[in-house]
Amino acid sequence: MTTKPSHDFEVKAHARADATNDVTHLFDDFMHAFDEFKSTNDARLTAIESKKDDILLDQKLERLNAAMDSQNANIEHMLAKQMRPNLGADHGLVAGGNEYKDAFSAYVRKGEEKSLSAGSNPDGGYLVPAETDLDIGRRLAALSPIRSIASVRQVSSAVYKKPVAISGPAVGWVGETDVRPETGASTLAEIEYPTTELYAMPAATASFLDDAAVDVEQWIAEEVEVAFAEQETAAFVSGDGVKKPTGFLSANQVAESSWSWGNVGYMATGEAGALPASNPSDVLIDLVYTLKAGYRQNANWVMNRRTQAQLRKIKDADGNYLWQPSHQPGTRPSFMGFSLVEAEDMPDVAADATPIAFGDFRRGYLIVDRLGVNVIRDPYSAKPYVLFYTTKRVGGGVLDSDAIKLLKFSAS
CATH class of the missing domain: 1.20.58 (Methane Monooxygenase Hydroxylase; Chain G, domain 1)
Structure with a gap:
């Protein structure tokens, strides 16, 4: 080349x-x-x-x-x-089209509320049509780096409860005629994932809404998707669990040698705020192999672009660059053979920071989406603009704490 x-x-x-x-x-x-x-x-x-x-x-x-x-x-x-799909720019203009879509379009454009009772919310507002809800979710998966690699569950209740096996039942080998002693039972724990409200408030002029060529459902989806993606990604990384999801960096962190269930293990670089000056790749290799083989098969690196810029300079013992670009547009770069996910909400390299995560996030982190996106039309608060208070309920937290490992830039 x-x-x-x-x-x-x-x-x-x-x-x-x-x-x-x-x-x-x-x-x-x-x-x-x-x-x-x-x-x-x-x-x-x-x-x-x-x-x-x-x-x-x-x-x-x-x-x-x-x-x-x-x-x-x-x-x-x-x-x-x-990849932004066409939700059908003329569906609101076609007679005999989907009744709820037409009614929702009328509500957004003019505030008319007839025929919307099936989608009404006791707290005010109306659910967006199913296609718009699906489009928002699909776009969030493309825009939100953590959502794209984590497990996602849809629920209809405010709290999702998941039983998790901390340890399996006791097993052993026996001969054909040996007595089978009773085995111990598995240890279960129940993890709760409450869903909390995430909102965006796009604004439009009355003349914009009066334009018959405007697909109002697609417009709402496009307006809220970036705002939702930015807010939820920050929460999935470092949210404190107060009126927001709990981020994987907010879990209790312990040295990998002292790891126990419920804690996220970390390895120290050996130097505060830096990788080792000599053979910096060694500590990264060690981090990879703190992860069990079953998790490594689907593991990803997670870091921000400033940390990634530092890792681009590192070579292996044979002089090969450990960071490699993707082979085609739309795919992720790799580091040491594992996919690298760029999340700007990860911390920068600093003393005692954990700017690099490595793990199987599909098994390690769970995102909970409550079904439905709700819209309240407000033509009064910001005249001459019409505000659309758009909300969805999202929860999240660590699912399997053994599936995610961190690199801590500290002396020990």
Whole structure:
């Protein structure tokens, strides 16, 4: 692959998205930027070995890191727009169409409430049509990094209770004629996941709502999806459980050598606020193998982009980069062969912080969605705008604490 001059990437990273909607071209630029990144980092490492640190190489590397992050964000934004389904822009205009959809459209546009009793809420407001609810959920899975890798359950009650086996029944080997002693029973625990209210309040003008070409259900879905995704992702990572889900970083953390059920284990880097200066990949390999084999099969790394930028520079003993880009647009990069999920709400690298998580989040973290998205139309509070107080109920918490491990940047 031919290497382009580095200044091309530093300029084009922010301009290409405005110039074209061609995701393939963006991805091609990203791959060229990664080649330039590797060449620059190799030169930086050579300079360090020669004890001739070059600050210009460090600055160039940071610019390339920023360019790659920008290109990746542009690719994800375009792919998200492309996957946005058409909910049927003319369904509200067709006579004899779905009765509830038509009635909901009339409620959103004009405040008319007839024929909506089946979807009414005693607290006020109305449930969005099922297709819109499904679309919001599908888009949240694409936009929310933790939701995309965790287990998700839909419930109809305010609290979801799940029994969990802490230990299985006692078993053993016996001969054909041996006495079968009674085995001990398995130990069960019940974990509760209360659902709490998440809201967004998009606004529209009356003239916008009067436009017959506007698909109001799709408009609401598009307006609330990003707000919902940002808020719930922050809660899934570090929520304290008070009027929000409990994040996996908020679980009680203990050194892996002292791990017990209900705690999330961590490994220390051995240095406060940093990876070891010598062979930094060793501690990451150790973290991978703190996870049992059954969990490693579906494991993901979770970190923010600033931490990822540091890991891009690390090589193995054979000189191969441990971070590798995705092979096609829309797929995740990998680190040490495992998928890497970028979650901006993960903490930055700092003393005693846990900026890197590794685990099988499908088994380790549970998200609970209460069925239905509720909309209250408010034409009075912000005249001349009409506000749409849109709510959904979400819960979440650690399901299997042995399925998630953390890397703590501390001396011990």
